[in-house]
Amino acid sequence: MPYLLALDQGTTSSRTVLYDSDGRVIASAQKEFPQYYPQPGWVEHDAEEIWASQEATLREVLGRCGVPLSEIAGVGISNQRETTIVWERDTGRPLSRAIVWQDRRTAERTEAMKGAGEERGIREKTGLLLDPYFSATKLAWLLESVDGLRERGARGEVCFGTVDSWLIYRLSGGRVHVTDVSNASRTLLFNIHTLQWDPELLARFGIPAAMLPEVLPCAASFARCALPGLEGLVVTGVAGDQQAALFGQGCFAAGMAKATYGTGAFIVMNSGKEPVLGEGVLTTIGWQLGNEVCYALEGSVFIAGAALQWLRDGLGILASSAEAEALARSVPDNGGVYFVPALTGLGTPYWDPFARGVIAGLTRGSGRGHLVRAALEAIAYQTCDAIEAMERAGNIPVQALRVDGGAAANDLLLQFQADLLGVPVLRPALTETTSLGAALLAGIGAGVFDLAELRSRSTPERRFEPTGDPSRRDQLRAGWRRAVSLALGWEKPS
Ligand SMILES: Nc1ncnc2c1ncn2[C@@H]1O[C@H](COP(=O)(O)OP(=O)(O)O)[C@@H](O)[C@H]1O
Ligand SMILES: O=P(O)(O)OC[C@H](O)CO
Numbered sequence: 001m002p003y004l005l006a007l008d009q010g011t012t013s014s015r016t017v018l019y020d021s022d023g024r025v026i027a028s029a030q031k032e033f034p035q036y037y038p039q040p041g042w043v044e045h046d047a048e049e050i051w052a053s054q055e056a057t058l059r060e061v062l063g064r065c066g067v068p069l070s071e072i073a074g075v076g077i078s079n080q081r082e083t084t085i086v087w088e089r090d091t092g093r094p095l096s097r098a099i100v101w102q103d104r105r106t107a108e109r110t111e112a113m114k115g116a117g118e119e120r121g122i123r124e125k126t127g128l129l130l131d132p133y134f135s136a137t138k139l140a141w142l143l144e145s146v147d148g149l150r151e152r153g154a155r156g157e158v159c160f161g162t163v164d165s166w167l168i169y170r171l172s173g174g175r176v177h178v179t180d181v182s183n184a185s186r187t188l189l190f191n192i193h194t195l196q197w198d199p200e201l202l203a204r205f206g207i208p209a210a211m212l213p214e215v216l217p218c219a220a221s222f223a224r225c226a227l228p229g230l231e232g233l234v235v236t237g238v239a240g241d242q243q244a245a246l247f248g249q250g251c252f253a254a255g256m257a258k259a260t261y262g263t264g265a266f267i268v269m270n271s272g273k274e275p276v277l278g279e280g281v282l283t284t285i286g287w288q289l290g291n292e293v294c295y296a297l298e299g300s301v302f303i304a305g306a307a308l309q310w311l312r313d314g315l316g317i318l319a320s321s322a323e324a325e326a327l328a329r330s331v332p333d334n335g336g337v338y339f340v341p342a343l344t345g346l347g348t349p350y351w352d353p354f355a356r357g358v359i360a361g362l363t364r365g366s367g368r369g370h371l372v373r374a375a376l377e378a379i380a381y382q383t384c385d386a387i388e389a390m391e392r393a394g395n396i397p398v399q400a401l402r403v404d405g406g407a408a409a410n411d412l413l414l415q416f417q418a419d420l421l422g423v424p425v426l427r428p429a430l431t432e433t434t435s436l437g438a439a440l441l442a443g444i445g446a447g448v449f450d451l452a453e454l455r456s457r458s459t460p461e462r463r464f465e466p467t468g469d470p471s472r473r474d475q476l477r478a479g480w481r482r483a484v485s486l487a488l489g490w491e492k493p494s
Contacts, residue, residue, distance in 0.1 A: 073443065222235035250457070303344060334374050414464045
């Protein structure tokens, strides 16, 4: 039986998962790597540490599973998106720390561009908004800040890539510099209509074209592995992690949507074969198979499970994220407490890089149970805001929400989400849908199966049906909106 290997490079950890061709997990390994916060609002990774953690998990899985390389039909990659890496083409040496998607250092630059009325034109081409989240201003910042980078970039001596490109470059022994359309569609440099890097955008952001990777569809022959002992593996599938999760959740028809609750929460809806633009939501490429492109609408929530991590590591009021559910259940409701975790600004639908966190509604009776519950509820409120904006944009009501990611283990959160949305929330038995999506794309790329066959597969799931009364829902959402209004623009220079 052919096997498929998935490399899932996330914001806080790297994972490798080996699947059989029916999508069953055979072996997996995971490794965390350091986060760097050199200044308020800055978030960096060391690209070498990303690579080392990914390679370690890859070797661990292969060492443990006993499956010969010859039986692995393809390798899929899913990755944290937008994170920007530059490295020397000849040596593979990173030329700075990677600037992570959460990093806000270019907020004033994007604000100035918005002020100059540049957003509309950029949005029509890329489907995105002017926000520091995306790669272009991060790369522009590096070109201005790293000595000689612009000149070397123009001479073709330096590569730019998102994390998929970086991993492929290293896997191929420095021979291949490519990316896929879904990752390219997160850079603000890629035209989602022509499926090419856009010369006008490159000029606008001052990016030398010679630095950019070649762009391929999501299932293709990306690269052969040249690592010692791993020769023979071929990368045949690549997608940004949120698009991979949409694929892994089987959202193959327009209107199907998923939310991945990890560090952030990413709500993505299949919007069909044509790009649709809408207020406050992103238009992005879900995947491309052959010549067929599936477009998607996306709501991006920057802080979701990370709010629990902050309660754990920053405030020390939680021993582990897993403890959150019991603590939240120790109180009957939020006690009037709302936590807007705008710790790195707010994404959909507010797009305010200057928003900052707010905890509102505290009384003498508020305890850590309320705070933890408010952090969990914030994930659901933010998801609800995003889905509402997507429904308006796509003019398609969401009938059910498929969920996955670390915080999808939390039953209280999922029930609250169903109550708030008024539609069922579905959790698959296997919540590793991101790596599964990468493996499935790799399977298509390797010719193991095709999309038609995947459409006929069904996965067991747990359903959370909406309960509760709509007036309570409206009251809660009104409280949330009031708290959000306090967070907006907090850090804005006057
Ligand atoms: N039981 C839980 N309840 C709520 N949040 C949880 C729970 N378990 C994990 N999390 C949160 O999920 C996140 C990790 O999810 P994961 O999908 O691994 O993230 P990522 O891919 O972004 O690194 C963490 O932010 C953690 O706080
Ligand atoms: O690594 P994750 O799962 O938090 O996903 C990060 C997203 O791709 C950022 O856009």
